[in-house]
Amino acid sequence: MNSQSKPVSNFEFICLMALLMSLLALAIDSVLPALSQLGSDLQVAEGNDIQLVLSSIFFGMAFGLIFYGPISDSFGRKKTIYLGVGVFILGDLISLFAVDFNMMIIGRVIQGFGAAACRVVSLAMIRDKFEGPEMGRVMSLIVMFFIIVPAIAPSIGQGILWVGDWRAIFAFVFVVSLLSIVWLHFRQEETLIVEKRLPFTITVIVHGIKETLSNKTSRNYMLASGFIFGSFIGYLSSSQQLLQVHYQLGEQFALYFGVLALAVGLSSFANSKLVMRYKMVNLCLVSLTGLLAFSTMFLVYCLVITGEPALLVLMMYLSATFFCFGILFGNLNALAVQPLGHIAGVATSVISSIQTLISVFIGGYIGYLYNGSVMPLTIGFLICALLSIILVLMAKQNSKLSAA
Template sequence: MKSQAKAISNFEFICLMALLMSLVALTIDAVLPALSQLGTDLKVANENDTQLVLSSVFFGMAFGLMIYGPISDSFGRKNSIYLGVSIFIIGDLISLFAVDFNMMIIGRVIQGFGAAACRVVSLAMIRDKFEGPEMGRVMSLIVMSFIIVPALAPSVGQGILWIGDWRAIFGFVLLFSMSSLLWFHFRQEETLDLDKRLPFTLTAIFNGIKETLTNKVSRNYMLASGVIFGSFIGYLSTSQQLLQIHYKLGEQFALYFGVLALALGLSSFSNSKLVMRYKMVNLCLTALLGLLISSSLFLIYCFVLQNEPTIFMLMMYLSISFFFFGLLFGNLNSLAVQPLGHIAGVANSVISSIQTLISVFIGGVIGYLYNESAIPLTVGFFVCALLSIVLILRAKKKSKLVTAI
């Protein structure tokens, strides 16, 4: 009976962490079907500028990620979540009542700044409870669970548009975030004991940042995760223009988007099993090599065909790519923070912040290069996979040197 209670507790913990971490996915993916309507309503002149509604969330996150870790190390994980979700709600309200595009972007940046707490503090709470392969397994299960949100979010957004406008989507996100906060408040215990909390001083924060950045193993995994996640942001930024508009999917866009999200979920579930048998670093290298090869073959196919691929071929390529992505996200984050468990809060802040800044830049470049074809996105996948392989091999080499010492 005791083990059963523990299993139920771990199951609820996984669901709750997945729900909190999915706030970002929800506030991005639910808006995707409404981008054209939102751009028209707020008088956006350049269609590519509507991508800022998505990338501005990640931009806000990049700065929020830096502060919530130290706050959670000093004042506890729960208090940090309360602060972050409250800021997220304020940003959502600003976006909900936006009267022009500038006000919308401000609200989205604030949303990202607040949602950063859910990401970095959730990772710290997971690190408080698990480590090593078990942490990788739990991270995979959490990724698999919160994949349900991006899989369903565009359909939810499309459904809301049938009865309302884009503002109603922000109203739904508001209710979702408040409900999540209530569940967290009543069901989740504090994971950081009082005797393990660090003083909130600039010296302590600076030392934590310095230790994180000077750890060569962690640094290379951090850079690799930022690069490969950047290519994924490139997909998020261009998916609505590529699939809904260029391939004329219309309201079916949500269905196709959900299928690709489920490919991520299937991969994450597979990873939760594989990570208990194989080393995380080897799984990452295998996934990146698969992404590199599949992108090369798809590019050859596009150039030989000398015409745009059919929607079937594009979906096949993206599904394969997303399966490889699912083997990367949880493992790379776990590998980056693994050497720094004693300063998990600060380490997660630094790692996540730099990772996000890198990914926003790379994703922005891919989005800017969008030319009504899948070529810029495919080239982005190829280049980012290649760079990430180099960085992981460097991290692997540094890890062996540290072990030898």
């Protein structure tokens, strides 16, 4: 069937966008159970250095995000995704055939650069079709479907390790990437009509960047989302060491990781309903307050008890914080892009690029502070939540002043 002959349903559109956006999560989370094996094969000397296999892909994505938005505004959304996934596949193949750790990191950076197209152009396609509360609802549904991937990806990776080694995981990611492009090509129509495309010039791009950064409301939401996503990257970077090694979960790590990911999916589903009744900014403030409160209570608990908290208590704390994350991820991004719909591609690129750069450095720092305890992660959650509350309140005030 030709992609232009019959428009796809909203449900299929949501599933396709979730798959494209989840390629990054698949490339990260499916490798988690194999990090010890990968580090041993590639002779990684320092234990915390293995976290670079995860954080380097975000570093590459941060630079790719600024690149693909303007291209999609000029040449269309689908062609830009074709380009990005092609780069993603190249990076995956480099990592697949890596003979040392440096080659692995180069491949992961290239993977991240390519995956940026899926992130930024998918958001622009969503903005092409929806706006306001409906956009927030669709984003929440996409996050809900998207979260299935990180929930099951570690189990997939663990299953692959039963019959192969870590290289087979990269081969699996290669196959899924190809299938996503085939689906996009044959089933999804172009969402940016020719009449609305912008000329690909430096002037247009610079103007879009200036307009995006000069919008105080978007800027504050962008910074807040960077802090929150940064704390989440801190968890991703240290989760294997904390849960699989420190708490000695072994092969059960994939199960516990999946349970926590489902907490994000559950809250995203709840948010898809709540956002139609309550303002996105108020939902963000409630969630940030919850994240701050949970982290403060857990930190006090850790300081009072002798030794490390029980695994059950840790899982209860992480589940509560991840429920907050599920509401924040979709809403903060939608709030940041909302005032800039007329330059959605460039705006999404700038917002996502800066957000990711912030989150890479914050998440990498939190991960490198890992010392065999949950304290660095808990303190990281607490500080990021506090800073984000201040930024969201400032953005809310800016919105009122602009409307006045």
